[in-house]
Structures are given as structure tokens and as C-alpha cells.
Amino acid sequence: xxxxxxxxxxxxxxxxxxxxxxxxxxxxxxxxxxxxxxxxxxxxxxxxxxxxxxxxxxxxxxxxxxxxxxxxxxxxxxxxxxxxxxxxxxxxxxxxxxxxxxxxxxxx
Amino acid sequence: xxxxxxxxxxxxxxxxxxxxxxxxxxxxxxxxxxxxxxxxxxxxxxxxxxxxxxxxxxxxxxxxxxxxxxxxxxxxxxxxxxxxxxxxxxxxxxxxxxxxxxxxxxxxxxxx
Numbered sequence: 732x733x734x735x736x737x738x739x740x741x742x743x744x745x746x747x748x749x750x751x752x753x754x755x756x757x758x759x760x761x762x763x764x765x766x767x768x769x770x771x772x773x774x775x776x777x778x779x780x781x782x783x784x785x786x787x788x789x790x791x792x793x794x795x796x797x798x799x800x801x802x803x804x805x806x807x808x809x810x811x812x813x814x815x816x817x818x819x820x821x822x823x824x825x826x827x828x829x830x831x832x833x834x835x836x837x838x839x
Numbered sequence: 840x841x842x843x844x845x846x847x848x849x850x851x852x853x854x855x856x857x858x859x860x861x862x863x864x865x866x867x868x869x870x871x872x873x874x875x876x877x878x879x880x881x882x883x884x885x886x887x888x889x890x891x892x893x894x895x896x897x898x899x900x901x902x903x904x905x906x907x908x909x910x911x912x913x914x915x916x917x918x919x920x921x922x923x924x925x926x927x928x929x930x931x932x933x934x935x936x937x938x939x940x941x942x943x944x945x946x947x948x949x950x951x
Binding site: 761762764766772773774776779817819821823825826827828829830831832 | 870872874880881882883884887889895897898927929931937938939940941942944945947
């Protein structure tokens with residue numbers, strides 16, 4: 732089956748810094764989503780982005796489907812950005828597969 | 840609009856007991872699924888359904904049963920709980936044919 736790899740596994744930032752999270756996938760995908768799991772365990776939808784670029788405030792994402800990767804950019808990070816960021820892909824079947832996540836801690 | 844609703848939020852079981860985790864969605868989504876998340880790990884697919892009466896196995900189906908009698912509901916059953924099933928369980932739904940996946944708030948299960 733498809734493999735989804737996220738990097739880095741852990742990231743510590745000073746408040747105000749920028750960061751880039753990466754998601755590589757091993758096969759063609761029909762859709763790709765980024766989620767933020769906050770410290771209370773809730774999964775928050777960030778982007779539904781099978782291809783192209785989207786922006787929402789300080790966050791933006793780019794998926795290059797032909798090269799099988801997606802990037803999540805966080806600018807001017809805040810302590811509320813802390814948590815785990817997951818990439819999830821669907822290959823056109825009915826299974827959405829998750830990466831292992833990037834754990835982000837933003838220091839005040 | 841409630842979205843995806845899971846109950847209970849917390850449950851403690853003894854080994855061998857049975858229970859059902861409930862999941863309901865009010866978005867008329869055809870696709871529903873159950874994931875488990877173990878500490879420090881990502882989400883693994885247990886079972887999924889593409890419509891009423893249709894279910895299939897995911898990555899880690901052993902020890903769990905599902906059924907889908909209505910579009911709205913997709914319960915997950917543990918027939919004989921084991922400590923290895925201690926986890927956080929998430930239900931998710933999306934429209935058929937693809938699209939954005941939406942999650943419930945999770946159910947934390949501890950099996951002693």
C-alpha cells in the first residue's frame with residue numbers, strides 16, 4: 732500500500748519563527764489533507780489540497796502531486812500552533828492513510 | 840450543525856467485557872470510518888463503510904466489528920476487550936467519491 736512519510740518528526744520553535752513541514756507519499760493520490768491535532772486531542776482540518784497552493788492566515792500549503800510531496804508552511808508561529816500536524820492521503824479507493832505526524836512545540 | 844458525534848468520550852473496561860462506541864454524522868455523508876490512535880503515533884484505519892449495508896476492513900480490523908444500517912450511524916463493537924485495545928478511537932466521515940474528511944472528537948478507551 733501507499734507509504735506516507737512526514738518530516739521532521741519533532742520540531743521546536745521560538746514564538747515568531749517560521750517553519751516548513753513536509754509530507755512525502757509513495758504513489759499517486761486523489762486527495763491530500765493536513766490536520767492539526769491540538770494538545771486536547773482534537774483533529775482540526777487545515778487544508779484539503781490534492782494539488783496546488785492554498786493559504787489560510789499564517790498557514791499555507793502546497794502539493795506537487797507529480798513529485799509526490801506536500802509542504803505545510805507556518806509563519807510567525809504562536810504557542811497555540813503547538814501540537815501534532817498530520818498529513819493524510821487517499822489514492823482513489825476508500826482508505827485514507829495517515830503519516831506518523833510532526834510534533835511541534837512553540838516556546839513563548 | 841453537529842458534524843460527527845462520538846459517544847462515550849471516556850470508557851474504562853475490564854478484559855473480556857464488550858462495548859459499543861457510537862458514531863453519528865448529520866452531513867449525509869456516504870463514507871464513514873473508524874481509526875485508532877495509540878500514544879505518540881498516527882491514526883490507523885480499523886474499518887470503513889461506503890454506504891448503508893456496506894463495510895470493509897482497514898489496516899487493523901482484528902477484535903472489532905462494525906455494521907452500517909443507516910447513513911447516519913456507524914457503531915464500532917468490541918466483543919471481548921483486551922488491554923491491547925486501550926487507545927483513542929476516532930470516527931470520521933466524508934462525502935462519497937472523495938472530498939474532505941471530518942473527524943469526531945474521539946473516544947478514549949482504557950482496558951484493564
